[in-house]
Every structure is written in structure tokens, then in C-alpha cells.
Amino acid sequence: MTTVLEVEDLWVKYFTLTGVVNAVSGVSFKLGRGEMLAVVGESGSGKSTLGYALLNMVPKPGRVVKGRVVLGDVDVLKLSPEELRRVRGSRISLVFQDPFTTLDPLRKIGDQFVEFLMEHGLDEASAYRTAREYTEAVGIPGRVLDSYPHQLSGGQKQRVAIAMAISLSPEVVVADEPTTALDVIVQRQIMDLIDEVKRKYKSSFILITHDLSLALERADTVMVMYGGYVMEMAGREEIAGRMLHPYTRALFESLPRLGQRTLPKSLPGNPPDLRNPPPGCVFHPRCPKATEECRRERPMLVEASRNHFVSCIHPG
């Protein structure tokens, strides 16, 4: 499998007035062509910041302080603003969480779609053709291009957003909680669509989600983040069968299950304040297995078994 995206030791910090927030700490991974990597974590785990960093658009006062994001042959973090602009949308694109705000309310869908394609070098005729083709590919009639955003439902808007994101065949599409703002039925349709797009166009997806069950259901590789660190990363089946990190397990146990008579287990406590992360393992204040050692030492991400990485002093 060819690698399309390689992230190496990525560190992102927000330099706020009240202190430095360590949003992403030393994240590394590789993404193969046609693969889907799910980044799972709760709010404040750094997963969205990671997504922004992949497009080199971490909002101020944030900054990537270290690391490389290698997309094919280029390091996205080293591009000039103009080069970066060309890469965004054509080689790596992003689908946002909230489809209700991502389209310009004053302009027709088609105009926005065509404008985007023409900015990336297509002539008007082929831009129209491409826009129509991809709109239909995501299951919306082509005449929607003549509509204004308010005439579409949330699901349709998200389809349009996905159509735009994939229309220039980017190597990587980052989907930041693409289904969170939609109701469950539409959620499934959108995820099915992403699956289909992934197969048909061989695009690679990074699915950012807080929903471990969604990740286990759809992704090829699952990466669990907590407090800016990668806790565990493995193939879907591997991780589903053998969760090594107590946090992954806690996430999994918090899911409601069919036929279960008891309430799902909750994980007490809150995510750490990343301006002031706990010493040692970031998860130790909430970890049922924490020992004195966990408070002192920060565990490294190690390969516990083949392609199964975990950062825990007491895995298993």
C-alpha cells in the first residue's frame, strides 16, 4: 500500500494569554491510499487541532511548533502561502462538522462550486461538468447547483461539501466530525457515502470523531487521542479485539450496548487542562490502573504487537 500522508512528531501549541495550551503532542502516523484513519477522542483531546494542522491552518494563537506533514512529496508545513493555497482543496481538503454554515448563503451552490474549481485551474466548461458530475456522484440531482444553500437540507449540504472536497481527487480528505450536526438516519447515509467515495475514488480519509463505535465500524485504522497525546493506535479489528489502553477500554465501556441490562460505565473526571497537563501520563488522574510510576513517568508510544501501538505503562 502506498503512503499518501505521513505525519511525523507533530506538536501544536496555542499561545494564549493565560498560558500555553499543548493541543497536539508528538503525533505520528502514516495513511495509505484508499485508507480511512479515525481519530477518536473527547472534546479537548486535540483531534480537531490535528485536523487543522494537516492543512497548515491552525487558528491563531495556535502554531505548529515541531513536526512534518508530508503529503506525497511536499511538507505541507513548509509551503509558501500561495503554494499552500494551491494544495488546499486540490491535494488535501477538509469537510467541516456543521454543514449549515459552510456554504455562502448569498450565492448559488453551483457558482460556489465552479468558483472553487476555476481557482484551481479548470476552465469554465469543465468546471461546470465536474461540479455536475460530483454533485450527482454524491446522490444529489444536478439541478441543485442552481439552488441557494437555504433550499437544501442539512444532509444535502453535507453531501455538497463532500462533493466539493473530493472533486479535485485530493490524496487526503479530512472529515472533522462530518455527521455530528446531522440526525442519525442522515448520519448513516453520509457515512455510507464516504465509504462509497473511498472505494470508488480510492481517496484516503481522516475521520475525526468522538464516536468510538463509528470509528470501529468504518475505519481501517483507529487512533485514540487524549490530552493531545496518542493513547493507542491499531487496525480496526486488532483494536476491537484487544484494547490495550485503559482509556480506550473506558471509552468502549461507556458505549450503550444492545441487550445490556445495566447502564454503560462512565469515566469519572474531566479531560486535563492542557495549559497545565498532569505530570507523567496525561490520563493518570482518571485511570483506574494508575500507579505511582504513572504519576512520575510519561509512557512512550510503543509497538506492543505488530502495528498495534500503545502508550501505557500497564497495558492490557
Next chain:
Amino acid sequence: MELSVYLRNPYIAAGLAIIAVFLAFAALAEYIAPYSPVDSVAPPLQPPSPEHIMGTDNLGRDVFSRVVYGSRIVLAIVAMSIAFSGVVGSLLGLTSGYLGGLVDKVLSFVMDSLYAFPSLVLAIALSVALGPSPVNAAVAIAVVYIPTYFRMIRGQVLSVKNEGFIEQARVLGLPPSRILFKHIMPLVSGTLMVVFSMNSADAILTEAALSFIGLTVQPPTPDWGFDLYKGRGFILAGSWWLMAFPGLCITLLALGFALVSEGVSKITGAKLR
């Protein structure tokens, strides 16, 4: 928004009617004015009469003809200054709001400093420094109003630029100029209309003040503000018409713009709230 909504508003209709009269004066001065505005056509200081409906001045010139021709200067200066301040103020506001950071800080500081000056004093100081001429007067007035446009537009940009579709446009790799002019500008341009209507009446009065102290045109060019100034010497002699008619014109034109402004803010206010 439909244009007819604006035109049907009584304030706007009345204001536009007044402005239209003066526009007609300016455009058709040759046909409307019965006499030359600069030549002596009658004995001096004649009170209003059927031949000279606004009387004649101390040099025997027809006051009505001067008033008609005088509308050209005031309208030209005001139009130039509004166009100039609108374009410069909103361009600076757009870039400042969009870029943020140091650029925004410096520009906002400069604009706030300008804004802190009493507007008339600043306009007078600038036009004295630039030298008396209609274009310089227009520039001076424009500089006074640039901060108003700047502040309104910048504020609007700040509230719009974090909208999802602006972020989306950046994600899709659209260039900043395109985002600014195609996506942000249409959303904030409504503000321009409001600021424009707020400022125009003020700009008329500022122009009249500059003319009054002789900073716009050279005699014998007809000009309301300057004629008002010259007429002041004859008021005690009973020649009230020398000041009354140019003064009335200034008041009426300012009223016209103020009425339009009132109407626009009533409509947009209702739509915004």
C-alpha cells in the same frame, strides 16, 4: 432588497425629491439660470423682484443665477468626497478586519486618532494645508469621513470572517482577494449604504463651512458658502436676500440627504432587528 421598498418610504421620497431639484440645477444650470452668474446684469443690491426673483448682490449679479450655478460646486465636492472616503475607508476596513494582527492594530490606531479630532476643525486644517481648491476640499472632507467607513466595515468583517463558509473557502484554497471581495464584501456592503446616508448631510455642512472661509473656490465662481460669507456685510443695510437664499439652499440640500438617511436607517433598522 427591493428598490421600491426604499422609494416608497416617505422620508426617502421627500429627500430624493429635494436632491433631485438641486441635481437638476447643477445639470441644467445654463437653461435654468436666467442670467450669467458672474456678470453684472442689474443695479446692485436690488431686493427680490419678478426680474430677479432672489434679488441682486452688491456687484449687480443675479442671486438666483448664482444659487443655481453654485449647486455644481457643492454637489461636485460632496460627491467626490463621499466616493473617495467610501472607497478608501471600506477598502482599508476590509483588509484591516480580514488580516487582523499588526496591520489591524496600526490601522485602527490611525483611524481612531483621526476620529478623535473634531471633524470640522480637521477638515479646515487639512484644506488650509493642501491649499484652497475644490479637489483639495473634497480630499479634506473625505479624510474626515474615512474613519467612519473604516470602523463600520471593519466591525462587519470581523463578525463575518469567522463564518463557516469563509473557513470553507480557505480550506478549498480560494485566494484571500477572492474571499474578501466575493464572499465578504457582498455581506457588508449594506452597511456602506447606511454610512453613506449618515455622512452625506454632514458632508454638505462641512463643505459649506469650508466655502464660507474661502477654502474651496476663487471668486467670482458662484458658491453657496462663499456667497453667504460675502452677504454677511450687507445684512445690517437690510439686504437680507444675499444671505437668505444661499443659506436656504445649504439647509435644504442637507435636509434632503438627512431625510434619505432617516428613511434608510428606518428600513434597514427594521430589517436588521
